[in-house]
Amino acid sequence: MKKSVSMLLAALMLTGALAGCGSSASGTQAEDGADSGVSGAITVISREDGSGTRGAFIELTGVEEKTADGKKVDNTTADAEIANKTDVVLTSVAGNEKAIGYISLGALNDTVKAVKVDGAEATVDNVKAGAYKLSRPFNIATKGEPTGVAKDFISFILSKEGQAVVTDNKYIAVNDAAESFVSDGSSGQIAVGGSSSVSPVMEKLIEAYKSVNPNASIDLQTSDSTSGMTGAMDGTFAIGMASRELKDEEAAQLTSTAIALDGIAVIVNPANTIDELSMDQIKSIYVGDITDWGDLA
Template sequence: MGLTVCGASAADFDSSEDITVVSREDGSGTRGAFIELFGIQEEQDGEKVDMTTDEANITNSTSVMMTTVADDEYAIGYISLGSLDDSVKAVRIDGAEATVDDINDGTYKIFRPFNIATKGDVSDAAQDFINYIMSKDGQAVVEENKYIAVGEPEDYTSNGAEGKVVVAGSSSVSPVMQKLKEAYEKVNDKVEIEIQTSDSTTGMQNTIDGICDIGMASRELKDSETEAGLTATVIANDGIAVVVNNDNPIDELTSDQVKSVFTGETTTWADLEK
């Protein structure tokens, strides 16, 4: 199945226009997962090489990605499913919708883990927050915010900790972490949670360097990160939605079409109709 359009906007959409490819910055966990899942990352001489076109516009956060696509009728990008709102439109991939239901039933295959990372022993306050995240209450927050819960959560019981916890990293994980912070501070107001949003790689490095207590990554940890002493815990699974402008009549693409667009092989919307 190829490109699908709906009739309402098709007459106003000029498919001869160039596709505006919008990608995330190097270090973004969402970019790392996206290029791996769509085969945009290729192995050459034993090295994994990101084949994203040099013509791509680079954005440095989920919110900037969404604004960029929302402002350009001919743009295409990708975001965390949990961050998806009506400012952009998610297209179906290989016939499946970017929804929790389609991920759970195995039809939508574009998803990745949300990880938190720690190094060595953590403070009582950090451990208490982690215990909350992985509890029934914490995983309920995950599900309420359009992410996929993990594990077999148990009831939360506070260890009575006090203090401050700094959490840093992925802008994709940050929205659900903010919700978890707000819920946690209602049950333990003696711990202050500070969230610093950047990208997955920066979050992991800050955790290694002891700048933060907990790092956030919207991807699997790299070997170099675990070798540096980080331990990862999956707190949720999250789909990656391929998004276009709301005025774009396209409803569906195949995985191969997405790859061809982001590697620069396909450069106009009309090329996708061939």
């Protein structure tokens, strides 16, 4: 009986020792992943070719580089998951603890977390002050001088009332001293199309404009910046939208106007405890040099 009790006690002590080792291993694993709160391979989310947000992001972070002959090369990793709209990026990052993505600052919501970039928070004030470096213009473009509803609507966008819509939707106005709008009463229907980043604020601008000029009808079509500029050039759109500067070949055929300034927020899942990344780290993630959250010590 004593022998049986002794064997039982020995077994219990061994079990406790093994459990202690297991706890130690778990603690080490948590400590190793303490920098991000997650561990394992980074899921890189990028926008599609033609996206103005992608174009601005890769240029500003250095993911896009020029070759010796001046050709621009996008070095985004082939392992990146491609999202064709801002909402898709948000959903992808919100649903994946290991994901990282980038979106328009104006589209940021509490389903994801924006990280600081080089110590600066992604805020309107920091973009205005130049402290947050990931920023770009929202442009509209027309082929030739706009007339009718297109001309009247553009006047509204750049007016005091239009720029108030811009700031009310978390974007940055380009004209703080704009004058009040007086419609010329133009009637008819036009199409406006392009960037999915510009589209949310454009939708609000259209709603506000139609309240002061009910004679106008504006059809909003959302795609990407390149499609917006192509549509403006071939006449599909009276007004094209781009969330980037126009390319040389586009600028040669179109007249562009900046309607707002926007930041690009680098976002992670709320479970990720990383609060800040450097521009170099962001580039390294997006070109595929850093592939694991554990490498961001």
